[in-house]
Each structure stands twice: as C-alpha cells, then as structure tokens.
Amino acid sequence: MSEFASLADLRMACLDLPSGNSILSATVAQRESQLTKPSGSLGRLERLVAWLARWQGRNPPRLDSVEVLVFAGNHGVTRQGVSAYPTEVTVQMVANFAAGGAAINQLARAAGAGLRVVTLSLDEPTADFTAAPAMTEREFLAAVETGHEAVRPETDLVCLGEMGIGNTTAASAIAAALFGGGAARFVGRGTGVDDQGLARKQAVIEVALAHHSGALDDPLKIATRLGGRELAAILGATLAARRRGIPVLLDGFVCTAAAAPLVRLRADALDHAQAAHVSAEAGHRLLLKELDLVPLLDLEMRLGEGSGAALAVSILRAALACHTGMATFATAGVSERSDSEDLVEPKAHIGTAS
Numbered sequence: 530m531s532e533f534a535s536l537a538d539l540r541m542a543c544l545d546l547p548s549g550n551s552i553l554s555a556t557v558a559q560r561e562s563q564l565t566k567p568s569g570s571l572g573r574l575e576r577l578v579a580w581l582a583r584w585q586g587r588n589p590p591r592l593d594s595v596e597v598l599v600f601a602g603n604h605g606v607t608r609q610g611v612s613a614y615p616t617e618v619t620v621q622m623v624a625n626f627a628a629g630g631a632a633i634n635q636l637a638r639a640a641g642a643g644l645r646v647v648t649l650s651l652d653e654p655t656a657d658f659t660a661a662p663a664m665t666e667r668e669f670l671a672a673v674e675t676g677h678e679a680v681r682p683e684t685d686l687v688c689l690g691e692m693g694i695g696n697t698t699a700a701s702a703i704a705a706a707l708f709g710g711g712a713a714r715f716v717g718r719g720t721g722v723d724d725q726g727l728a729r730k731q732a733v734i735e736v737a738l739a740h741h742s743g744a745l746d747d748p749l750k751i752a753t754r755l756g757g758r759e760l761a762a763i764l765g766a767t768l769a770a771r772r773r774g775i776p777v778l779l780d781g782f783v784c785t786a787a788a789a790p791l792v793r794l795r796a797d798a799l800d801h802a803q804a805a806h807v808s809a810e811a812g813h814r815l816l817l818k819e820l821d822l823v824p825l826l827d828l829e830m831r832l833g834e835g836s837g838a839a840l841a842v843s844i845l846r847a848a849l850a851c852h853t854g855m856a857t858f859a860t861a862g863v864s865e866r867s868d869s870e871d872l873v874e875p876k877a878h879i880g881t882a883s
Contacts, residue, residue, distance in 0.1 A: 532677070533670045536749050543749075543794045546771050549801065554583035557590075563857040567866070573825075574848035577803070581845065584776040584801040585685065589853050592846055595642040597688040597835045598679055598766055599626065599633060602672075602759035603654035604695030605663070606737075611698040611730045613720045619694050620651050626692075626834075633690060633834035640842035642688060644835075647679050649758035658702070659736045662754040664761070669749075672758040676765030680773060687770050688778045688805070688842065690835020691759045691787070694720070697810060700786035702734045702755040704812055706745045707789055708819045711735065715812030717782070717831075748790035756787065763787035771801045778838040778845075781808035781831065785816050792820055806830060806837035 533539040557579040562568055569575065581590035601623050603616050625631045626646045637644040649672055655663040664672070680687055697719035704715040712734035718727055737755060744750040752761060760783065767788045770777045779785050779802050791798035799820060806826035807814050817824060825841045858865045 531670065531674055533674055536666060536670070536753075539670065539673060540749060540794065542772070543768060543791055543798065546795060546798060547774070549583040550586050551583060553586065553588045554579040556588050557582045557852065560857075561852065563859070564852075564855045565858055565861050565863050566855070571848070571851060574844070574851060577845055577848045578852040580803070581686075581776055581849065584774060586774045590685070590849060592685050592842070592849055594684050595640065595686045595688070595842055596681065596684050597633065597637045597642050597644045597690060597839050599644070599646045599690040599692055599835050600649060600676060600679075600759035600762040600766070601646060601651060601692040602649040602696070602757045602762075603651050603693060604699055604757050605654040605657040606659065606698055606733065607654070607695040608657055609659060609729065609733045611719070611722070611733055612694050613722050614694050616654060616694050619692055622692050623648055623651070631834060632832055632836050633839060636836055636839035640839045641846070642839055642842055645679070646692075647675065647762065649675060649762060655757050658699070658755050659733055659740060662741070663699070663756055664753050664758065666753060668758070669753040669756075669761050672761035673765035673768075676762030677769040679762070680766050680769040680775065682773050682775075684775050686776050686778065686842070686845065687766065688780070688835050688838035689763050689766055689784050690780045690838060691763060691783050691833055693757055693759045693783075696757055696759065696783050698730055698734065699755060699757045699760060700783040701730075701812055702737050703751055703760070703786045704789065704816050705734060706738060706741075706751045706755055707748060707793055708816070712738065714815060717811030719810070748793035752787075752790045760787035764790060767791060767799070767802065771798070775801075777802040778805040778841050779803070779822075780805055780835045780838040781833060782810040782813035782816065783833060784838075785813060785820065785822070789816065789820060803841070805841035808837070
C-alpha cells in the first residue's frame with residue numbers, strides 16, 4: 530500500500546521532519562578545535578564533517594556506502610521544440626549508463642560510489658504542460674513513491690542525479706513558479722539550444738505559467754503540473770533521505786529545482802542536503818541563492834546525470850579523512866596557540882592558516 534495516497538499525505542510527511550543531532554555536530558566541532566592546525570584553517574571541510582555527523586546521527590560519520598541515484602523520465606513538452614535532442618536520447622543514455630559508457634559511470638567509480646539508474650515510464654512521456662498538467666495527482670504520487678523507496682536505509686550518503694530530455698524546461702518552470710520573476714529569470718540553454726530555441730523555451734514556460742496560474746500557490750501542485758516523473762522521484766528521494774538519516778548531495782539545476790518545493794513547504798527541509806556544484810545552466814546560481822545553498826564546486830558543468838554530485842563525494846571523503854586521521858595537539862606533542870596579550874613574537878609551530 531502506498532504511503533502517499535494523496536497530496537495531503539505527502540504534505541504531512543514533508544512537514545514532519547527530523548531535525549538531526551546537534552549534539553553530535555558540536556562534538557565534531559570540539560574535536561576539530563583540538564587537531565594540529567590553526568583553528569578553522571580547513572574552512573568548510575570542518576563544517577562538512579559536522580554536517581555529516583548531524584544527519585547520519587553518528588560520530589565519527591562514515592562514507593562506506595555511497596550511492597549515486599539517477600532517475601530518468603521523458604517530457605511531453607519536448608514536442609514544443611524546447612530541446613536540441615529528441616526524446617529517444619533518454620532511453621539511449623539509460624542504455625549507455627547500463628553499459629558503463631557515460632560520464633557518471635566514470636565519476637561514480639572514481640568517487641568510490643555505487644550507481645543505480647531508476648527509469649520512470651520512459652515509453653510514456655508526461656503530458657505537454659502548456660495545455661494540461663504534466664502529471665495527474667496519482668502519477669505524481671507514484672513517481673514520488675518510486676524515489677522515496679529507492680533510497681536504501683543503510684546508505685551513508687546519497688547523490689541525486691537525473692536524465693530526461695526536456696527536463697531543464699520543467700525545472701525552469703518549477704523555479705519560476707516557486708520564486709517568481711517569470712521564465713526569463715531561470716531559463717537556460719539546457720542541452721544547447723540556439724537563440725531561437727532559447728526564445729521558444731522561454732515562451733513555452735510563460736504559456737505554462739499562465740495556464741496553471743490557479744495552482745501556483747501550492748508547491749506540490751506546482752511539481753505535479755510543471756514537473757516530470759524523474760523530478761518527482763528526486764523530491765521523494767530527498768524526503769526519504771531526511772526521514773532515514775542520510776545526508777544528500779544534490780547535483781545541478783534540475784535536481785535543485787526538483788527538491789525546491791520542499792523548502793516552500795518547510796524552510797529547513799534541505800538542511801540535510803548540500804549543493805554539490807553550481808551549474809553553468811543560467812538559472813542555477815539564482816535558484817541556489819533563493820534556497821540559501823552554497824555550492825561545493827564551480828566547474829562550469831551542465832551535464833546532469835549526478836556528475837557534479839559524484840565529484841563532490843571526494844571533497845567529503847577528504848574532509849572526513851582529515852577529521853579522523855589527524856593527530857590532536859596533545860597526542861602529537863605540538864604546542865597549542867597562546868592567547869597571551871604579552872606575546873611579542875608569534876611562534877609558528879604548525880605553519881600559517883593560508
């Protein structure tokens with residue numbers, strides 16, 4: 530039996546979220562202050578370990594089981610000419626994932642992460658949302674449930690990614706509906722449309738926003754009417770990770786837009802998530818700002834597939850290695866900083882913080 534029989538059930542689950550263990554994150558911070566380095570000199574790496582501990586509910590945290598989840602779906606709005614590629618590319622790329630030939634296969638392997646691809650009715654694209662809701666409520670909830678159940682409880686970290694021709698149009702529409710400013714604020718070139726394609730994409734989104742204007746005060750209805758099955762699955766996976774104590778790395782623009790309705794329902798809904806990178810897709814930086822998410826990487830990527838999330842795993846592994854492997858001042862026999870006002874010359878026991 531489905532856990533989410535209605536939007537009301539899903540809304541309740543989105544509002545009733547665990548807050549994480551702040552005592553464990555404070556314990557991590559205390560150890561960081563004792564390690565052989567100037568206080569705070571590893572910057573955000575130190576805070577990332579505390580974040581992992583808080584949301585995993587263990588100290589030290591661990592990254593033994595890391596999984597990249599890529600959700601794939603097709604979009605009816607592509608018949609409006611919003612993508613440089615035909616919809617059959619979604620199926621072809623899923624086959625490429627299975628054969629190990631995509632970028633995400635290489636990046637996941639390099640990061641020591643498992644990779645799982647979850648397809649959602651690829652032979653049945655969503656409706657063209659310029660004229661009808663992309664999904665019925667039942668279809669949306671089924672996709673959310675698929676994403677929710679895809680997250681394995683034993684996972685230490687989940688990286689979310691997507692594949693779906695046309696999904697940057699859906700993501701732009703969702704972002705514009707949630708945060709305003711119209712299509713021009715968030716629309717980008719996606720798979721590489723030309724200037725005419727970009728203008729057509731913007732016009733399509735404006736038509737969709739007008740058509741669904743009566744439902745744009747409800748974040749879940751926005752996701753239903755303007756999204757896609759893979760975006761709904763990402764929302765469900767993000768929710769499941771929070772409920773099961775699993776930190777999340779969000780990939781690029783599409784993943785971020787897919788999870789964004791959660792924040793409109795509850796402001797701290799993405800506290801268990803990090804933005805792995807900022808995409809070269811036009812609206813991603815603006816969307817991250819709206820969500821108060823600071824990306825870990827800025828490499829001008831716009832591939833999708835969970836590629837940026839997989840790359841960011843190595844940053845978390847490095848942060849955790851420093852936290853668990855470094856000696857403390859006491860165990861290493863290194864003198865700690867002196868805060869005496871009478872100190873005339875600094876004593877450089879362990880180098881500067883630069």
